[in-house]
Amino acid sequence: MDYPFIDGGVTAAKGFTAAGVHCGIRKNRSKRDLALILSDRPAAAAAVYTQNLVKGAPLLVTQRHLADGTAQAVICNSGIANTCAFDGEDKAEAMCELTANALGIEANDIIVGSTGVIGPSLQLEPIEKGIPALAAALSKEGGADAAEAIMTTDTVKKECAVSFELGGKTCTLGGIAKGSGMIAPNMATMLCFLTTDAAIAAPLLKEALSETVEDTFNMLSVDGDTSTNDTVALMANGAAGNEPVAEKNGDYQTFRAALRQVCTAIVRALAADGEGATRLLECRVTGGKTAADARLAAKSVIGSALFKSAMFGADANWGRVLCAVGYSGAQVDVKGVSVTFRSAAGSVHVCEKGAGILFSEETAKTVLSEKEIVVDIVLSDGQAAATAWGCDLTYDYVKINGDYRT
């Protein structure tokens, strides 16, 4: 599953352009706050949304627009989430209308997203004023500007792309994402917009996206809070000229592998840039009874505030790993759990058959002082595996979230 990463992100695939501008939703004039992504033709499209019962208005509108499996553009603002406001859906529809008019496409073919503070009513004036400049700025180079425009507390923009072959044609799949408190209701929604020039039928696109999200975005936790506006959307415009993927053949598998590679890279980037994070944490569980058990165990460890705090302190506190496995809800024989910490600096085996073993605290400190830490958990219950990603819990997380609105 290792396709070459190529430069660019959401505009790397043929037929896609993008732009990002400051339109005035945010007061800081140097911060872009409105992003647009356009396909030069209607594209098969699918999206996966937050499971929070409180769903942002843009999601409800996007769900309606994607009912026919087709989209041609994405419009997304940062600054205000357009959620829990009485007029949210009207405003989200209006954003699509304004965009459709400027581009000469159907409003029904537009994916709309918003990220920012929950509650305030979204003002359309800045968006209305900004859209002409945004449309005029559409270009291949504009993908990076779009990536910036959707950022909130993110400290780096996230974009990546891979190239792969379907039926002898070179295809590209790439995307941009934002999310720092991965999954947080306020200024930190997780959004990811993916584009590909591969030709693939909408129902298969939807299935591939749903399955991939399960193993990637749904295995990411920065703080355990599930946002109201989380969205991962994917447009496939067929500009690569490949024989359209219409069944689950080898091409479909290739496409899925490329999609998974991009999503995994984006998830790792989101975890590494988690609010206040100093370390990227990856929890690999093997030997699980079922995939669901392996997932529960991996997510429980990556979500434990105590484990995350220990990683911040480079403390090989494996008891917290075992404890989190124990309360995860997974069916696990706790007497069969082994734990190893790994990083670029080496590895340290700390727990065998559910009990501590002698290890060098010095080695552990060295291993855990790296920026990327893997905690390897081997269960004795079966063959299932899962990986989850997250970050350490730091003073800065508290600082960022203790006083964000004011």
Place this chain on the structure above:
Amino acid sequence: MDYPFIDGGVTAAKGFTAAGVHCGIRKNRSKRDLALILSDRPAAAAAVYTQNLVKGAPLLVTQRHLADGTAQAVICNSGIANTCAFDGEDKAEAMCELTANALGIEANDIIVGSTGVIGPSLQLEPIEKGIPALAAALSKEGGADAAEAIMTTDTVKKECAVSFELGGKTCTLGGIAKGSGMIAPNMATMLCFLTTDAAIAAPLLKEALSETVEDTFNMLSVDGDTSTNDTVALMANGAAGNEPVAEKNGDYQTFRAALRQVCTAIVRALAADGEGATRLLECRVTGGKTAADARLAAKSVIGSALFKSAMFGADANWGRVLCAVGYSGAQVDVKGVSVTFRSAAGSVHVCEKGAGILFSEETAKTVLSEKEIVVDIVLSDGQAAATAWGCDLTYDYVKINGDYRT
């Protein structure tokens, strides 16, 4: 349900004495690390344990000893959890034997607890040496020493007692507890030992305790981590001379109300002393479809890292409350949620029918700057209610847990 609080804790009830000494499990000589509680006669006894699959050895031994519904003493150390060690159960049984020999009672009538670091093997020598002094120190005044001896990262000892009447006899129920990262695998297990001189049949005692724990200890979250060693144990020795409670009559209801009052007071004290906490948070949910829905919603809010961080910053970020209700798993009509923040400084209504309303940020800051904050959530789905307790998430939580072992 308001019985008078009286002085003392675990020795307030007739027939109970206690002691706490430093025996040497912990290196700091000024920190008591071994506690003993004795009833002058065998008592009906019940306990509720962690739901973590990884269960500390002392819990397994206590479960066996309480199978007959009788106990006479509690022995508990701090410093080492005696969990995930190969010889844990043997060591826990040995602690009971040593205690039984010193007191001339049955080992099988002893409740054993441990709290501290997971993994290391418990050394019996300090306990063996310490028990004679501990037994010699047993007294009515020793309850406070026992409360100190079970503390780990707690900053204040927790004890309380109430008096009430059963069949014209004055009864007393009191207890001690520890737990700071309420529920944490390392140095922060939640332990609570309760005593009463009421006479009540063991099966009813067990039922009353289980039901009460559901509404009190199980509604407490400091960091969402469920310890391996959590235990709430209750001994009822009948020294008050009341007609034994053998059915669910008025006396049983009185007993339950007194038990709930003591457990609620202890839970509030544990939440207020949560690791790094600056504020006690109480989340009251009313209008829930079912009790389970109300509980899910209340616990989800109290457990949200983002909500907890906002409370640290005295930020009336009601969007985080709504978001946590939305992902709680509770059946909730999100368009029917209203939210009010309350404290000794007043109240501020911030959300109505799932949407924000205008409120004074100045008033909100004043309300939220108090030490005890109530977040009042009114749902529109039914009549069920639940209350959960927790604390804010602060720099100090991260500091305490980032580097505890070292």
